[in-house]
Amino acid sequence: MTAASPERADRTPTSNPVLGRALRWGGLIAGIIAVVGGVLGYVFAGTEGLVSALVGTLMAVVFMGITGASILLANRFADSDVFVGIFFGIVLGGWLLKFILFIVLVVVLRDADWLNPTVLFLSIVAGVIASLVVDVLVVARSRMPYASDVELPKAPTDD
Amino acid sequence: MDATTVLAALDGNIATVGYGLAAIGPAIGVGIVVGKTIEGVARQPELAGRLQVLMWIGIAFTEALAFIGIATYFIFV
Structure with a gap:
């Protein structure tokens, strides 16, 4: 008598809800920073300042968010036999692409006359720091059980 | 042409070196973070x-x- 092959459990890591929550809160806080930065930029540097603050905040939140998003994307392959390879390939590949894109954007935007570099820099810094604060708060408030991804053997059934 | 002249002939913005340095540290840091995570998951x-x-x-x-x-x-000009 051969036992039926056990049903494969869902092996998605338990980090998904935390990362999703962090991305949502990060987007929300970035919206607030964009508004505040846009107003300040407009007051101090006119329309250029407004546009620079919006672009800077968008860059900060997108580039900081890509890490979490790439982990979420990679976790979709949790059932794969080569999950570890896929996971680090996507996460680190995303990291590399992100930096190349960031450097290219910086070079392109450096000479744009419709931007104010100082406001842009300050809003990037504000966006990055706010994103870090949100990440830490979300993780500190998250409740993740120890040994959450363990697979327990199925209870024996009488038949 | 002596060495001093060759060195003095180098031009460009020294801040460029700073951008390179800004990438080295985090690259090493992320390498350590990821490597240790792999170790932890393997254990x-x-x-x-x-x-x-x-x-x-x-x-x-x-x-x-x-x-x-x-950024x-x-x-830095």
């Missing part, structure tokens, strides 16, 4: 979810330095 696969979150926080803090460092391109 205790059931902790993968928790370790992923800690890895993500570690990467976020490390890369923040790189972002700010490279200084906007203010």
Whole structure:
């Protein structure tokens, strides 16, 4: 008598809800920073300042968010036999692409006359720091059980 | 042409070196964070979810330095 092959459990890591929550809160806080930065930029540097603050905040939140998003994307392959390879390939590949894109954007935007570099820099810094604060708060408030991804053997059934 | 003249002939913005330096540190940092996460998951696969979150926080803090460092391109002429 051969036992039926056990049903494969869902092996998605338990980090998904935390990362999703962090991305949502990060987007929300970035919206607030964009508004505040846009107003300040407009007051101090006119329309250029407004546009620079919006672009800077968008860059900060997108580039900081890509890490979490790439982990979420990679976790979709949790059932794969080569999950570890896929996971680090996507996460680190995303990291590399992100930096190349960031450097290219910086070079392109450096000479744009419709931007104010100082406001842009300050809003990037504000966006990055706010994103870090949100990440830490979300993780500190998250409740993740120890040994959450363990697979327990199925209870024996009488038949 | 002696060596001093050759060195003096180098031109460009020294700040460029700073952008390179801004990338080295975080690259090493992310390497360590990811490597240690792999070690941790290899030892205790059931902790993968928790370790992923800690890895993500570690990467976020490390890369923040790189972002700010490279973004200084906007203010350093």
